[in-house]
Amino acid sequence: MRTSRRSDVDPFIVMDVMEAARAAESAGRHIIHMEVGQPGTGAPQAAIRALERAMSDGPLGYTVALGLPALRARIARLYGDWYNIDLNPDRVIVTSGASGGFILAFNALFDSGDRIGIGAPGYPSYRQILTGLGLTPVDLQTAAANRYQPVPDDFADQDLQGLLVASPANPTGTMLDRATMAHLVGAAKEAGASFISDEIYHGIEYEAKAISALNVSDDVYVINSFSKYFSMTGWRAGWMVVPEDHIRVVERLAQNMFICPPHASQVAALAAMDATGELEANLDVYRTNRALMLEGLPKAGFTRIAPPDGAFYVYADVSELTNDSRAFAAQILDVAGVAVTPGLDFDPVRGHQTLRFSYARKTEDIVEGLSRLKDFMDQR
Numbered sequence: 001m002r003t004s005r006r007s008d009v010d011p012f013i014v015m016d017v018m019e020a021a022r023a024a025e026s027a028g029r030h031i032i033h034m035e036v037g038q039p040g041t042g043a044p045q046a047a048i049r050a051l052e053r054a055m056s057d058g059p060l061g062y063t064v065a066l067g068l069p070a071l072r073a074r075i076a077r078l079y080g081d082w083y084n085i086d087l088n089p090d091r092v093i094v095t096s097g098a099s100g101g102f103i104l105a106f107n108a109l110f111d112s113g114d115r116i117g118i119g120a121p122g123y124p125s126y127r128q129i130l131t132g133l134g135l136t137p138v139d140l141q142t143a144a145a146n147r148y149q150p151v152p153d154d155f156a157d158q159d160l161q162g163l164l165v166a167s168p169a170n171p172t173g174t175m176l177d178r179a180t181m182a183h184l185v186g187a188a189k190e191a192g193a194s195f196i197s198d199e200i201y202h203g204i205e206y207e208a209k210a211i212s213a214l215n216v217s218d219d220v221y222v223i224n225s226f227s228k229y230f231s232m233t234g235w236r237a238g239w240m241v242v243p244e245d246h247i248r249v250v251e252r253l254a255q256n257m258f259i260c261p262p263h264a265s266q267v268a269a270l271a272a273m274d275a276t277g278e279l280e281a282n283l284d285v286y287r288t289n290r291a292l293m294l295e296g297l298p299k300a301g302f303t304r305i306a307p308p309d310g311a312f313y314v315y316a317d318v319s320e321l322t323n324d325s326r327a328f329a330a331q332i333l334d335v336a337g338v339a340v341t342p343g344l345d346f347d348p349v350r351g352h353q354t355l356r357f358s359y360a361r362k363t364e365d366i367v368e369g370l371s372r373l374k375d376f377m378d379q380r
Contacts, residue, residue, distance in 0.1 A: 009128040013345040017329060021339040032369035033361055035339040037170060037313070038233040040361040041282050044275030047232065047268035060263040065255040066247075067094025067239070068263075071270045075239050078273065082202070083212050087241065093250055094261045094269075097236040098200050098225035102129050103257065105221045105240060108249050109162060109194045110135050116162035119150040121315065121346035121354065123170045123198070141349060147174040147306055148315070152187035163188040166198035167210060171346045171356040172315040173201075173308025175210055182216040189219070196221045200238075203229030203279070205310040206287055219243055226265075228311070230272045231282060237265040286312050289359035289366045296370035297357065301377040312360040315343070319353035329355060336376035338369050 017035045025031050042048075054060060066072065069089070076089040095101040102125075110116065112134040118126045120139040127137040140154040150165060165184060167176040176184070181197075188195045197213035199222055213220040225238035242250055254260075272279075293314050294307060304317035322328040325342035333339050343354030359366050 006132050006134055009131050010124070010348075012124060012128075013326070014341045017333070017339055017341055020330070020333060024333065024337070029337055031333070032338045032365050032372060034357045034359070034366075034369050035341045036360065037358055038360060039228065039231040039282060039312075040365075041231045041285075043232045043235065043268060044230070044272045044278045046275040046278075047272040050271035051264055051268045054264070054267045060267070063260045063263050063266060065258070065260050066251055067092070067261055068266045068270065071266050072239075074270055074273050079212070079214065079241075082209070083215055085212070085214050087214070088244065090247055091241050091244060093240045093242060093247070093254065094266060095223075095238045095240055095254075096258055096261050097227065098198070098223050098238040099125065099129070100236075100258060100261070101223040101225075101238050101240040102126070103133070104250050104253050105196055105223065105242075106130060106133050106135060107253050107257075108242075108246060109196075109221070111161075114161035115159060116164060117150070117155045117158055117160045117193070118164050119148070119154075119166070119169070120349065121148055121169075121171055121343060121351065123166060124345045126164055126198075139347070139349065141347075144306065144317070148172045149174055149176055149180070150184065151180075152183060155187075155191070155193075160188075160191060160193040162194045162196065163191075164196045164198065165213075166200075168201040168205065168308070168310030170201070170311060171313050171341070171343070172306045173311040173313045174306055175205070175208070175309040177208075178211045178215060181211050181213060185213060185217045185220060189217075194221070195219070196223065198223050200225045201228050201311040204283060204286060204312060206290060207309065210310055214241060221246075226269045226272060229279060229283075230269065231279070232265070232269065232272060235265040235268060236262060237269045285363060286359065288363050289361075292363070292366050292370060293357065293359050296366075296374070300370060300374040302355075302357075302373075312358055314357045314359070315346075316355050316357065317353060318355050323352060325352050325355055332373070332376060335379075336372040338372050338376075 079085040079087040226232040343351030
């Protein structure tokens, strides 16, 4: 049976690294996981208790396509608490993870063949989802001098119908300040390009609060998730905020593509939003781990890094050490027992010379991983 041209997407290399790490663990080795882009913690206890109560009360059937009204209202309140934005809850659309949000957004905004600019390095599934929908991802080769974030000059001559940015970004953890965000939104509008802001790592910031695209414009799409700050990766719950005149557009798509987000996950997500103490304790762990990484990686020999403003990653230029990041990552796993992600996932052009290190696990693992990395580099 034939397959479509749209299905010819690249693999997600980090998943291959995770499988290699799993195989090593099955063979009896102790592996330190610095490849995984997910919290080492589970969902907040309040979320689990809320779901237990809901399940005992009766069956969890379909919700309305845009999500539980109580959850949409609570998310809208978050924008007041975090960004001082008075957000109409009708603009909030609950999705099946951020990935469901991207699928809805891309279908709502773009036609087949449209060109959407994405910063490189950047989250690889942007490129693959766009390709799978018959759209054209356009990698914008961002500069280290701009902390690997796009600037208007990067797309001035690209004829884009859309621009997607992420702040804090994966894999770098760098953020856009208000002036830069406003400049990008304005440049996209001038070019006739729809603007999408991936804000999935908001809440995980260290020295300054992240700016939402909604702080500078209502004429944008914002996508977020319960996976990172709220520590609910496997629950597949996310949300998006759209302009008021796009609500019905997205609702029609959501009804047909997903029927509704998972009811159980919505119940848990609503309770998780008030688990502030537990969530901030997780953030304290990331803060400690970040400090360890920024000290330990240069000592190990990984000196060319972009210090992260948020998220839980460090992105390292290893061009002085290798020209094959995939083989280098495999060697680190084999010799040191530390799983790291080659940069090819994030930048097909320059990723053969970069690695991503995640510090989302418990602090003891970070300490051990850094020790192993130093020993590995000392022996090269």
